[in-house]
Amino acid sequence: MMASCDFLDVVPQGTATVDDIYRTQYQAEGMVLSCYANIPNYFHPQQFPDFTGGNEIITSKGGTTRWFHFRSLVYGEESPTTTYYSLWSNTAKSYPQGAVKKAVWESIRNCYNVLNNLDRVSDITPENLSWWKGEALFLIGYYHQIMLEYYGPIVIIDKEIPMESSPAEMMTSRSPYDTCVDFIANKYSEAARLLPGVWDSSKRNRATSSAALAFKARLLLYAASPLVNGNSEFYSDFKNPDGTFLINQTYDREKWKRAMDAAKEAIDLCEENGYKLYGNSTNDLEQGKKNYHEAFVGDGISGSGFNWNEVLFGFAEQGTISYCIKNMAPRVEFTSYSTKGFRGSLFPTWDCVSRYYTKNGLPWADDPETKKLDPYSIAPGDSTVRFHRNRDPRFYASIGFDRGNYDVQGKTIVLKCRRGEMQQNNGNAKDEYQTDNGYYCQKWVSKYDTYNRTTDQITYNRWCFPYMRLAELYLSYAEADFEYSGTLSTASLSYLNKVRERCGLPTFADSWAKAGGIPSGEKLREILHDERSIELAMEGRRFHDMRRWKIAHTEMMRYQKSWTLSGKTADSFYKLTDMKETGVRNFTAPKNYWLAIPQDQIEVNPNLVQNPGY
Known part of the structure; x- marks a missing residue:
């Protein structure tokens, strides 16, 4: 039964195999x-829920949970015995069809194996020895x-544990959240001392000291946030069998200072190593739109948009990127429904669309202009609602809307929805492959993305999806400073x-001067949350931000809006209604904030406690 503990269930390599692995630098x-x-x-x-499970981009209602697993969280389908996310355990008796698996504990063990054996590589250079240990x-x-964000307090693996270990060593309990944070932060600090600040072009998507300190800053920002900083409302009974609290019960303001300092340390290191935001500061709205859009997809002409000057760590698997472009871009070349070509079935939600500022850098309700x-009215002589006019340049770089310009198919088209x-x-x-609210995602689509109806082939742009970029650090510092x-x-x-200023907006102070000055208190907190959610829109961070801000149970229970899609005229189309969804929303606190610990692991290890609500 002990061998069923997945975080230990990795058979060590035999001596000969280990010798082979570490025989030369190339093999190591x-x-x-x-x-x-x-x-x-x-x-x-x-696959995983970060991108589509944050109420900012969603798939059409025709796709079931078997295909689009984020629905399991939105509709309350996750449980200790049924999960679409096999991370903690890969050994349950059964999984739902389509469940995704990652052997996280195995990779951790392999990392320790690297640390324990690199010194034996006979031809290793001092630089590689340092860098590879740092990785x-x-x-x-x-x-x-990763595990901490998905599951809350976890089992800490602090060494390569041999299979002959005693039951006491193997049947470990979950460590308190703050203990996990300290352990992870220390690993990032150790890594940063060994890694280069930036790699050359051949290794740009490997770990660096800049990335290590950036993820440390994200970790500490989460640790300071309401979900896990003195949250006795959710977690007063969340304890290990020995009575140890897994979430601290007393708010500690100093955690925000630690998060702020970590963000500053990361920013300084990144800037010293040449990282910077794509594009220059501008007060030209069109240039601001161009700067922001090209930061993700490049110029839309060359077919390559790898923004490694801003992206600290990312995902460049082009099969995934092609799939997303195919399902984001709107239908072209067909005047009626078709499963061929671009589909438009992966689209921004009403929450995402409505969050963007005006061109003055203010929420619609705060901007005196x-x-x-009435945002849903049409100005005389116009073809679309006021809601679509005079918005933040990032709106136009990210959102496709009825009667709005959209870059695709080698040109700028006008969407007609x-x-x-x-x-x-x-x-x-x-007919599954179509938008359910009248909007399309522009952020990840460019003019380079084209569909040839004659050959039934799509030509895709190439770029990297950011797991961490410099802009996040700037926003994290400001949030921690305010808190x-x-x-x-x-x-x-x-x-x-x-x-x-990269995207053409006025400064924060200049924007708010139009509305009576920079707000304070809860209003400023909400604005800082929006600053972050707008800049990082459709990048998968809001999934986690909603949780750490302790608002997910409210945000995820709000049904999304849509235009009246049956409308054939402006007057009949531009009437708000509820967007149709696949199921009934069922997101409760504290249950759905974290995934359940798999039941097969609870049964094997009596020291593991289940997450609250399951």
Whole structure:
């Protein structure tokens, strides 16, 4: 039964095999690279929930949970015996069809194996010895952080545990959340001391000291947040069998200071190593849109948009990227429904669309130029609602809307989304591949993405999906600063302005001067949350941010809106209604904040306690 504990169920390599693995630098580097293999694919909508489970981008209602697993979290289908996310355990008696598996504990063990054996490589250079150990340490921290975000307090693996270990060593309990944080933070710090700040072009997507400190900053920001910082509301009874609390019960303001300092340390290191936001500061809205869009997809002409100057760690598996482009881009070349070509069935939600600021860098309701206007009305002589006009340049770089410009097919087209038009939803419930709210995702699609109807072939742009980029660090610093001091320092305003001015918005202070000055208290907290959610929209972070902010049970129970898709005219189309969904939302606190510990592991290890609510 002990061998069924998945985090230990990795048979050690025999002596001869280990000798072979570490015989030369070439072979040893192969082992190091293999340690990356179990990092989840956060971007593919048919795999892990980060991208589509944050209420900002969603798939059409025709796709079931078997294909689009985020629905298991939205509709309350996850349980200790049924999960679509096999991370903690790969040995349950059965899994739902389509469940995705990653051997995280195995990769952690392999990382320790690297640390324990690299010194025996006879021809290894001092640089490679340092760098490859740094990569192993980074990945130990990162894999633990993955598990911490999905499951809450976890079992810490602090060494390569031999199979002949005693039951006491193997049947370990979960460590308190703060203990997990300290362990992971220390691994990132150790890694940063050994890794280069940036790799050359041949190794740009491997761990660096810059990435290590960036993930450490994310870790500490989460640790300071309401979900896990003194959350006695959710976790007053969440204890190990010996009575140890797994979540601290007393709020500690100093955690925000630690998070702020970590963000600053990461920012400084990144900037010293040449990382910067794509594009220059501008007050031209069109240039701001161009800067922001090209930061993700490149110029839309060359067919390559790898923004390694801003992306610190990312995912460049082009099969996933092609799948997403195919399902994001709107229908072209067909005047009626077709499963061929672009599909438009992976689209931004109403929450995502409505969150974007006006061109003045303010929420619609706060901007003196818009707050008295009905956003859903059409200005005289216009073809679309006011809601689509005079918005944040990131809106136009990210969102495709009826009668709006959209880059695809080698040109800029005008979307026509009303019933009977090319980019319509035709109302046939059997036709899965179409938008369910009248919007399309532009952020990840470019002019380079083209469909040839004659050959039935799509030509795809190539780029990297960011798992961590520099802009996040700027926003993290500002959030931590506010939570610690109750206001925004000069440094925080400078970092916010870097993000804003890249996309053509006024500075934070100049924007809010139009609305009576920078707000304070809860209003400022909400604004900082929106600054983050807008800049990082459709990148998978809001899934986790909603949880750490302790608002997921409210946000995920809100049904999304849609235009009236049967409308053939502007007046009939631009009427808000509820968007049709696949199921009934069922997201409760604290249950759905974390995944369940698999029942097969609870049964094997009596020291493991289940997450609250399951």
